[in-house]
Amino acid sequence: MKPAALLALCLALTHLLAPARAAAQEAQPDEVIKVNTDLVVLDAQVLSKKTKRAVADLRREDFELYEDGARREIGYFSRDELPLSVLLLLDVSGSVRPIIERVGEGAQDALGRLKPGDEVAVMAFASASKLIQGFSKDRQLVADKIKEASREYSVGSGTLLTEALYAAAREMQNSTNQASRRVVIVVTDNVAFLGNKNGVRRTTNELLESGAVVYGLVVRAAFGKVFNALTLGKVNPVEHFGVETGGEVSGADKGEVGVKLGEMFARLRTRYSLGFKPADTREDGRLRRLKLQLTPAAAARSGRVIVLTKRGYYFRRRGAPRPARPALDAERPPAPREGSTRPRRTNGAPPPLTSAPPPSRRLASFLPVP
Numbered sequence: 001m002k003p004a005a006l007l008a009l010c011l012a013l014t015h016l017l018a019p020a021r022a023a024a025q026e027a028q029p030d031e032v033i034k035v036n037t038d039l040v041v042l043d044a045q046v047l048s049k050k051t052k053r054a055v056a057d058l059r060r061e062d063f064e065l066y067e068d069g070a071r072r073e074i075g076y077f078s079r080d081e082l083p084l085s086v087l088l089l090l091d092v093s094g095s096v097r098p099i100i101e102r103v104g105e106g107a108q109d110a111l112g113r114l115k116p117g118d119e120v121a122v123m124a125f126a127s128a129s130k131l132i133q134g135f136s137k138d139r140q141l142v143a144d145k146i147k148e149a150s151r152e153y154s155v156g157s158g159t160l161l162t163e164a165l166y167a168a169a170r171e172m173q174n175s176t177n178q179a180s181r182r183v184v185i186v187v188t189d190n191v192a193f194l195g196n197k198n199g200v201r202r203t204t205n206e207l208l209e210s211g212a213v214v215y216g217l218v219v220r221a222a223f224g225k226v227f228n229a230l231t232l233g234k235v236n237p238v239e240h241f242g243v244e245t246g247g248e249v250s251g252a253d254k255g256e257v258g259v260k261l262g263e264m265f266a267r268l269r270t271r272y273s274l275g276f277k278p279a280d281t282r283e284d285g286r287l288r289r290l291k292l293q294l295t296p297a298a299a300a301r302s303g304r305v306i307v308l309t310k311r312g313y314y315f316r317r318r319g320a321p322r323p324a325r326p327a328l329d330a331e332r333p334p335a336p337r338e339g340s341t342r343p344r345r346t347n348g349a350p351p352p353l354t355s356a357p358p359p360s361r362r363l364a365s366f367l368p369v370p
Contacts (some may be wrong), residue, residue: 025323039076041275043181043213043246044292045301051283055302060297061155065154065276067118067304076275083117084183084268085135085175087212088142089168090149092186093126093159099219100187103258104147104339110262119176124149125164127156135175139225151317157194160205161237165214169206182212183247183268186238186258190218194237204244208287213266216243216249217260254297287312 044063046055060077090100103110111120122133122145130152133145160222168184175182182206194200216238242249248267252260278288289312294305 007293013030034089035149038277038281039275040078040278040313040315041179041273042209042290042292042309042313043081044272044274044307045246045248045270046272046294047308048302049304049306054267055305056270058272058294058298058302060274062069062294063272063274064293064295067276067278068289069291070279070320072276072278074274075274076273078267079271079274082273083118083119083177084114084179085121085172085177086114086137086183086185086265086268087123087168087171087359088122088146089123089125089129089164089184089186090146091126091159091161091186092124092150092152092155093189093191094157095191096187096189096219099254099257101147101150102254103187103261104143104145104150105263106258107143108139110258110265111142113262113265114139119178119180121171121175122146122149123162123164123168123171124152124155126136127158127160128154129160129164129167130155131167131171134171141357148303159188160195160324161186161188161192162195162199165241166203166206169210169212170202172210172212175305181268182210183275184212185215185217185261186351187217187261188238190216190238192234192237194240200240204241205287205314206246206311207241209316211313213310214238214270215249215258215264216242216244216247217264218249218251219257220251220253243303243313246311250310284317285314287314 012076016125046058047053048055056079060074063074063077065072065074068274076132114120116137119135119137119138120142121131121135122142123129123131132149132152133142136142165186172182172184218238238247239249241247250260250264274292288309292307292309293338294307299305
């Protein structure tokens, strides 16, 4: 073969193979993240204000990302490519326990909405919390553990959600894939109080540091409806943590919890993953605030939308050990009397934390947006 012809053939092969290499890199986003340990990845949901349905046709260039007010370039973008690490945080207080047992009986259908690479852990909570099953990809094992959680009486009968979410956030560091999207799904009747501000702040910070998004599945049980009426709907502890982390809250009647859980798994697949490299890569323990929005052109094309994502993050290189923090046991209020679902208040206060959370905002998927 003549040198000129050989050169032309090599150039043609190079042109043909280049897109394939690029496609292979796109198909393995978690490998990209593992290589760049300084990359900060956040999960985001974009909803239509009118229909509350996910907006699913957005591209990287449709987003604007700001860190502490400064525009950042989005270096990584995907939708439903990274695996999920889901922790099911199950309220097993007296009013919800029978419902959790029924969820376990039909959990296989809900778990079938997950991909083979997704993993699930199970934790029960009431006055205290207990890990029933660590992260696993065995769907039958997880279904069995959900039923086992409904028979866990050692955690008492109250509903101390803030402490349970703290424990769930700490457990997230034991997920088997450090590049996964992390989600805590709370199944509860939402009959609980947030507790003192310092405890709430500590739990919020722990959730942000773990990278977990909080989703809430609120069971409309009889007592929960009464509680909601008595408090005029203003006591929504799950909603508070959902707002802070960019999650959603939805309701379910007693007979449809299993179905709604499956729908929630499916909804997680509609979230976007975006990554950027921060300008300051010091592990300084400072909360760095984030703002994510659509570009004016994308907003005009998509109509009125709501962008849900976490309000900030703590920079830590992937795989780096997290700092030890005092457990909440020392500040836990006394357990309620047997049969009571209302937690007692305490005057004890944990050490002050950095950055108080902003005023509570309503989640778009839970109540109509004015």
